[in-house]
Amino acid sequence: MHTVEITLEQVLLARDRRVLRQRALAARYGGTLLSFTMNIAGPVKDAPLVRLAFQAGLAALDRDLGQPVHRELIQAPTGPEALLVYDRPAPWVKERCLLLEEREAVGRLYDLDVLSPEGEKLSRPQSRRCLICGGPVTVCSRSRAHGLPTIRARTRDILADFAAGHLSALARQALEDEVDLTPKPGLVDRRNTGAHDDMDRPLFHRSAGALAPYFRQFAARGMAGASPRELQSLGRQAEHAMLDATGGVNTHKGALYSFALLLSAMGRCLAEGGDPFDTAAAIAAALPPAENTHGSAVRSQCGGVRQEALSGFPTARHMRGILESAGPLSALVWAMSRLDDSTLVYRGGPQGLAYVRRRAAELLRLPEEALPPALEALDDDLMARRLSPGGSADLLALALFLRAAAPETWL
Numbered sequence: 001m002h003t004v005e006i007t008l009e010q011v012l013l014a015r016d017r018r019v020l021r022q023r024a025l026a027a028r029y030g031g032t033l034l035s036f037t038m039n040i041a042g043p044v045k046d047a048p049l050v051r052l053a054f055q056a057g058l059a060a061l062d063r064d065l066g067q068p069v070h071r072e073l074i075q076a077p078t079g080p081e082a083l084l085v086y087d088r089p090a091p092w093v094k095e096r097c098l099l100l101e102e103r104e105a106v107g108r109l110y111d112l113d114v115l116s117p118e119g120e121k122l123s124r125p126q127s128r129r130c131l132i133c134g135g136p137v138t139v140c141s142r143s144r145a146h147g148l149p150t151i152r153a154r155t156r157d158i159l160a161d162f163a164a165g166h167l168s169a170l171a172r173q174a175l176e177d178e179v180d181l182t183p184k185p186g187l188v189d190r191r192n193t194g195a196h197d198d199m200d201r202p203l204f205h206r207s208a209g210a211l212a213p214y215f216r217q218f219a220a221r222g223m224a225g226a227s228p229r230e231l232q233s234l235g236r237q238a239e240h241a242m243l244d245a246t247g248g249v250n251t252h253k254g255a256l257y258s259f260a261l262l263l264s265a266m267g268r269c270l271a272e273g274g275d276p277f278d279t280a281a282a283i284a285a286a287l288p289p290a291e292n293t294h295g296s297a298v299r300s301q302c303g304g305v306r307q308e309a310l311s312g313f314p315t316a317r318h319m320r321g322i323l324e325s326a327g328p329l330s331a332l333v334w335a336m337s338r339l340d341d342s343t344l345v346y347r348g349g350p351q352g353l354a355y356v357r358r359r360a361a362e363l364l365r366l367p368e369e370a371l372p373p374a375l376e377a378l379d380d381d382l383m384a385r386r387l388s389p390g391g392s393a394d395l396l397a398l399a400l401f402l403r404a405a406a407p408e409t410w411l
């Protein structure tokens, strides 16, 4: 994405347009109006990092204030904007906006103007704090205490730090939501431990917690332009941390590889633009396939996770679409019906993979709500055969992450 420098005149025109829309919405709905824009100093007001923070702010508003009666979004060179109407008292809305602004550093970059039904803008009880010194921003802006380069550098640091933490939290949540989804044939879930004697749900949650700090680092290192070799080294450190947390059990080795690639790629694209899936594939291609692993043992029969990465994660991307149109169980069944899953080949040979693909394909026509009984029966069958579609489970987590992160809204 090419960043654009805007003029003061464009800023003023955007503000005039916003005021006219606010009046139109007040006339149409009454209710309390929230105008959400970003406080970004300098001539570049619209960039991937800004959009990511803005999208996260919208999600936080939905979480803290509930669904508005009306919402409209504007994407412009002067920066992302949202106009929201709530059927709530203006002081109630303002109080929650102030809490949201204070909750984390990125809130300092949110401009949440609350207007009463009569058009009166609710003031804040005390001045906003300066990004640089923490004093009243009115004093610093009047005295020009800090130069624009300093403020822009601090703004970018806040946005970059927020992005890494936010993406890490979404990735961790996706891993936890995947293992909690039930019933999943042959896999660990709330019903049983599938075809595994050495893993259970608490172990997977511990594993996700151990990986979260590394997920943050992959995104941050990607933003900093780290090389594939550096990322691979970080990946090995993350694998060791996972194994330390699980007592040596391989819960997420494959998931770590996929998430590491995608998070590094998202970080790179947040800083430099580009497509995160193409970037992930390029990083994977720059690294040699692993040796002396289960995957290497069956590589002549199965492409495994590296092949999925080299192709830009097409399976996870298609699964995300199924999440929207049907649901997570349907997405898992679809993946099981076609994925080149090395865990199945390693455990049951090509015939084990073919068996799972065939049984899953039989379920493709069922609607999401009709799947649980059939999946419980398949679960009992795969447990008896010691077959575990761990690759499909990993890609379900990746699809859940893509739905939550929605990179198309900020890249």
Ligand SMILES: CC(C)(COP(=O)(O)OP(=O)(O)OC[C@H]1O[C@@H](n2cnc3c(N)ncnc32)[C@H](O[C@H]2O[C@H](COP(=O)(O)OP(=O)(O)OP(=O)(O)O)[C@@H](O)[C@H]2O)[C@@H]1O)[C@@H](O)C(=O)NCCC(=O)NCCS
Pocket: 196, 231, 232, 233, 234, 235, 236, 249, 250, 251, 252, 253, 254, 255, 256, 257, 260, 261, 264, 283, 287, 289, 290, 291, 293, 294, 295, 296, 303, 304, 305, 306, 308, 339, 340, 341, 342, 343, 347, 388, 390, 391, 392, 394, 395
């Ligand atoms: C690339 C590495 C993972 C090297 O591992 P390997 O050479 O073995 O690669 P694969 O076999 O191809 O895949 C490894 C795991 O990836 C999952 N997976 C398999 N097929 C696919 C696929 N087509 N698409 C996506 N993902 C796939 C699967 O992982 C899950 O299953 C594992 C748990 O199942 P289980 O059967 O219990 O496995 P084990 O415990 O090993 O067997 P048992 O002893 O229990 O019988 C678990 O890993 C899940 O995640 C495959 O197992 C990678 O490790 C690597 O190169 N790392 C170096 C560091 C690095 O480069 N990192 C980041 C780069 S930016």
Ligand SMILES: Nc1ncnc2[nH]cnc12
Pocket: 178, 179, 184, 186, 187, 188, 189, 194, 196, 251, 252, 255, 388, 389, 390, 391, 393, 394
């Ligand atoms: N729920 C699960 N059960 C077994 N292996 C997995 N790998 C990733 N998620 C898994």
